[in-house]
Amino acid sequence: MNYKQYFENSQQASRTLVGLNKNTTNAVLADLADALVLHSAEILAENAKDLAKMPIEDPKYDRLKLTEQRIADIASDVKNVSNLSSPLGEILSDKILDNQLQIQKVRVPLGVVGVIYEARPNVTADVFSLCFKTGNVAVLKGGSDAEFSNLAIAKVIQGVLKKHDINPDVLTLLPAERAATEALLNARNFVDVLIPRGSQSLINYVRENSKIPVIETGAGIVHTYFDATGDLEKGKAIIFNAKTRRVSVCNSLDCVLVHQNKLAELCNLLSPLADAKVEIFADEISYGVLQPSYPGELLHQAQDEHFGTEFLSLKIAVKVVQDLDAALNHIAKYSSKHSEAIISEEAENITRFLNEVDAAAVYANASTGFTDGAQFGLGAEIGISTQKLHARGPMGLEELTSYKWVVRGDGQVRG
Template identity: 60%
Template structure:
């Protein structure tokens, strides 16, 4: 079917979502969670086809890979979404004018949300569950890397919708070709909002070519600053977790910034990275402290290109700074405004870090790995926004709504 015709069907189907009760939506989501687990084997067969086409050394491989455990986690997230309050119909404000006119500001769905994403088949489940709960239809444009996985997942979702008598066109998976990308980026009148999820290159392309509103879920160039007053045990645990838990995700640590007075603690601070074979690019002050204490094959001298990069791999840079303010300057220069952390026992430093660091999520003595919708108690996420208009940080149900004004009266007319 031509893309425009399919988009028209999705637009028309989106209007029917306003007629679904909150209880019905939750019932569909609970059935979908069960169906995801029941069809896990079939999904994994298709996922393996995608994995067979990708080099396991590719940083995207981990994101592409599904497993029984990951599907169980996805199902748990869907159940969490079903248990959350509906974001629709909330009265954001209410006033009565002197003429008796009552004006309410009420949360409503956007309508049709388009998602362009790369090798992340879990996004297919996450996006649909969040969009359904928030009353939105969704148009998915996945990459060719995950075409078999996405097709299998959409098939399961459509089966659940059919079971409940809901128009399957509220979820559309577009072809994985470039022509479909161009169509959705210019689908004015059909799609209300585009959210790209993927590499910085994808995000830049969408922002530069879309003719409809875009919310950027930007790359995560994440720093952790180990302050002169930092606790070494906390720092070691936080650095190891932020770097090695899942290096291919956007909240993973990319650069350790360390106060020069704590350089002697650097070997112990980085000791937890050795088992994961993390390659370290150390600056001229950090390198001599690690040389002989960190595996030589994993230690390299940093260059200017080692900073301001999202590695998405078992790699990390180290920057030494002479002061707290220099740490702030380095983070400001290279941050993508995603997630930034400090390790310090100084309340004054922690307070200044909170106030002065410009990022969607600012952590004090906590791993950046927690920047995630489920970890924030949002059920799941549709992406992590690094911009400042409309939404910032993990985007979930509330961020997938807009609002409209409802005005009630009794025949009032405006004076001439």
């Protein structure tokens, strides 16, 4: 298959987006939001084909699964993106030099954005909407596990583009075969940046093999520390929500750290998890405290490998720590630098936690479940970047732009 032709077409299409009227861009996205809901039945039928190939106990199953409500949520995110202000053309700095040259720093699209992702069909719509809003062409490579779902959503997008007489190559969904991944990893001079979304193994593979600059959207190994001054009712609600709201997402809670002075509250703190059938892997101290009350079939003694694990399921690790310093040390050792939280009523401890924890998102007295582009007011997201260059945390419209220097003169030459 001639993948080079795909990439050449995408590169050519990127030039057509530069002059696209913002009203047209918003109209396309508004129509797409409506079209996704209108074609829900067809999308769900194709999604059912993908689900039939995946064991229900697979952690990716929930990410793969679409429902009418989830399609409505995807459409709502697309609509939100259409209503946001575009960052394109924003003047970041403007100055006139002594020689009367005017120099401006102006936001521009990245160009052609490649995304490699696994069982996440919502990514197809999310990435397109954010890229289109920012004048970027999207080249998508979904996994074979979501092949039918991705094709169905891409078909809806292409129908809306055709309705508005827009070059269909502003969105390319590559074939699900592995050869397409290799071609995309090597598409230098055609694709400007590559973003992987999926398991740590996928992210590592893309980082190690890509010839294109990569923005990592890392795995989430997420901790919540219940401090000596933590409020019990806040803690119960926050921990339960962060763990059980949706277990297959990267902001789901993986490890609870509990101050040793709060052992008397530990059973009460974690009791809601039992109702949700959450398996606990507890260190020696917390295991002894929980054993009389937590269901035996759901309580296990933790091994070393349970700390630093992204469970993506109804499992969680629990560890008792001596103080805030011990909690900070544990997080520094095991964190993937995604999202970390403290539950505390002590202002000094909160300040230290927020300042000292090295993560893309840090929380005080709130669920890590909020690490999400839509929740952060970004409309949708490309992913959660755990690196520090260019983008960090939820990636929205601004993170899909770069800048260029625009220099205006009147005949000046350099001496």
